[in-house]
Amino acid sequence: MSETEIGRHGGDTAPGDQPPEESGEGSLGTYLVGLGLATLLTVVSFFIAGTTLVWRPSIPIAIGVLAIAQMGVHLVFFIHITTGRDNVNNVMALAFGVLIVLLLITGSLWIMAHLNHNMMPMNQLMQMQR
Amino acid sequence: MSATHAPTHVSGLAAKRIVTGYGFWIFLLSDIIMFAAFFATYAVLQDATAGGPSGHDLFDLHNVAIETACLLASSFTCGVASIGAQARRAWLFHGAMLVTLILGGIFLALEIREFAGMVAQGAGPTRSAFLSAFFTLVGCHGLHVTAGLLWLLTMMAQVFAKGFRADIQRRILCFSLFWHALDIIWVALFSMVYLLGAGS
Numbered sequence: 374m375s376e377t378e379i380g381r382h383g384g385d386t387a388p389g390d391q392p393p394e395e396s397g398e399g400s401l402g403t404y405l406v407g408l409g410l411a412t413l414l415t416v417v418s419f420f421i422a423g424t425t426l427v428w429r430p431s432i433p434i435a436i437g438v439l440a441i442a443q444m445g446v447h448l449v450f451f452i453h454i455t456t457g458r459d460n461v462n463n464v465m466a467l468a469f470g471v472l473i474v475l476l477l478i479t480g481s482l483w484i485m486a487h488l489n490h491n492m493m494p495m496n497q498l499m500q501m502q503r
Numbered sequence: 504m505s506a507t508h509a510p511t512h513v514s515g516l517a518a519k520r521i522v523t524g525y526g527f528w529i530f531l532l533s534d535i536i537m538f539a540a541f542f543a544t545y546a547v548l549q550d551a552t553a554g555g556p557s558g559h560d561l562f563d564l565h566n567v568a569i570e571t572a573c574l575l576a577s578s579f580t581c582g583v584a585s586i587g588a589q590a591r592r593a594w595l596f597h598g599a600m601l602v603t604l605i606l607g608g609i610f611l612a613l614e615i616r617e618f619a620g621m622v623a624q625g626a627g628p629t630r631s632a633f634l635s636a637f638f639t640l641v642g643c644h645g646l647h648v649t650a651g652l653l654w655l656l657t658m659m660a661q662v663f664a665k666g667f668r669a670d671i672q673r674r675i676l677c678f679s680l681f682w683h684a685l686d687i688i689w690v691a692l693f694s695m696v697y698l699l700g701a702g703s
Contacts, residue, residue: 385517387524389585389680404582411575415690419568422698433699440694444687451578451683463528470532474539481543 386459389452407450414443520673527677531684534647538688541643545636545696553631558700561626563617567697570613571689577606578686585679591667600659603682607652614645637696644692647685654678 386392391400418439421432448454454463517525549558580602587595618638621627628638658678661671 385521385525387521387676388528389524389676389683390520400586401583404579404586407582408575408579411578415571415575418694418698419564419571422702423564432702436694436698440690443690447578447683447687447690451582451686452680462525466525466529466532470535473536477536477539478543478546481540482546485547 384459385462386453386457388454388463391453392455392457392459403450403453407446410446410450411443414439414446418443520669520676523673524676524680527680531680535684535688538640538643538691541636541640542691542695545640548632548636549700551632553633555631555634556624556626557633558637558696559702561621562697562701564697564701566613566617567693570610571693573606573610573613574686574689577603577610578683580606581679581682585675588662588667588672588675593662593667596662596667597659600655604652604655604659607648607655611645611648611652614641614648618642618645641692641696644685644688647688651678651682651685654681 391403418436421427421435421439424432427435448467454460454467456464580599584596584599584603587593587597587599618641621634626634628635655678658671658675661674665671
């Protein structure tokens with residue numbers, strides 16, 4: 374295939390495209406490694422959710438860590454986000470997206486927890502209604 | 504390929520494939536931000552069950568495990584399809600896309616069955632704020648998968664009718680990005696909603 378089709382010039386790589394040295398016939402290996410790692414992390418997540426082997430309060434944190442790790446595996450092995458120079462734009466956009474997501478989720482939870490805390494009589498009233 | 508195509512190296516101008524892929528990447532990130540808003544809503548309303556069933560009563564982790572396996576495998580076969588597209592092997596592309604379609608279809612059928620079962624036992628989206636948030640979040644992902652399956656069929660038809668033209672290749676790139684992003688959202692979904700919800 375020609376250079377035009379894969380778009381490997383101008384110093385950037387499109388998100389989802391593999392770096393040039395990996396694309397072509399050998400690139401199936403990347404997906405296989407990704408599939409293996411993702412399967413492993415998923416199986417561990419499902420196992421740990423129902424197990425009594427570990428200290429129970431640690432389970433939510435373990436599931437969260439495993440989920441973040443698996444998202445990283447998907448980004449690296451399926452979407453081919455790398456630390457390479459040709460991927461800086463993609464990584465910067467991703468970093469900004471992650472920043473907004475974190476602000477949105479932690480901000481919402483923080484504000485709503487404070488509201489709950491400051492409106493204790495209302496909260497108790499609602500708990501009596503339950 | 505067609506040498507009469509756009510100039511391959513214009514200084515300062517990225518190739519159309521890179522511009523298209525990057526633009527779609529920005530869209531996907533905005534889509535993920537929308538999902539983050541639904542996740543935040545769900546996290547806030549998780550305990551607002553209004554006396555109704557909680558996640559612990561409703562979620563069937565066996566069903567979720569099968570859904571997860573289908574979506575993960577379909578993400579892999581989608582990658583195989585994009586290898587097939589870049590290598591211009593029609594049989595590899597169509598075969599992998601067909602498997603992706605079947606796995607995505609199984610996922611969707613299992614999700615619809617789960618939703619129907621919940622509504623049938625009186626745990627529909629109107630039962631409590633928790634269930635409203637649950638159906639909004641998981642249903643929004645399901646709608647994305649439905650749209651993705653329709654897009655998948657469109658891509659198969661376009662490759663069948665027009666071959667691996669440069670513009671079709673760009674659409675395949677966008678589709679595979681979309682499909683992989685849906686799987687990433689599902690990872691957050693099964694971890695936060697199902698695994699944490701069923702455990703508590």
